[in-house]
Amino acid sequence: MARSNRPKRSKGNHEHEELNLDRVRSGVKRTEIKRGVAYVVQASTGRNAEEDKTWVCPHCNLSISIGLSHLVVWDEIRGLDTRRHFHTTCWAKFQGSLL
Numbered sequence: 001m002a003r004s005n006r007p008k009r010s011k012g013n014h015e016h017e018e019l020n021l022d023r024v025r026s027g028v029k030r031t032e033i034k035r036g037v038a039y040v041v042q043a044s045t046g047r048n049a050e051e052d053k054t055w056v057c058p059h060c061n062l063s064i065s066i067g068l069s070h071l072v073v074w075d076e077i078r079g080l081d082t083r084r085h086f087h088t089t090c091w092a093k094f095q096g097s098l099l
């Protein structure tokens with residue numbers, strides 16, 4: 001008996017699609033210099049994982065509600081440990097340094 005059903009192989013395209021989706025979901029990164037310090041600035045939709053978590057903006061000390069578009073910023077040199085969430089407008093005004 002000949003087998004008529006060959007196992008279907010995925011072409012591997014799915015992997016690329018997921019990668020692209022991931023990149024869109026995690027937002028576009030850019031680098032900004034403030035007072036000679038380079039910061040990585042990434043847009044967030046506020047809808048990422050960690051849904052129980054609320055963030056406090058270090059500029060205005062108000063929390064950023066879930067689902068609100070905001071910015072995630074960290075010191076390019078010191079890395080992700082310095083990461084903080086800012087309201088978009090607060091980051092524009094922020095001139096201090098991250099802790």
Ligand SMILES: [Zn+2]
Pocket residue numbers: 057058059060061062086087090
């Ligand atoms: Zn703020």
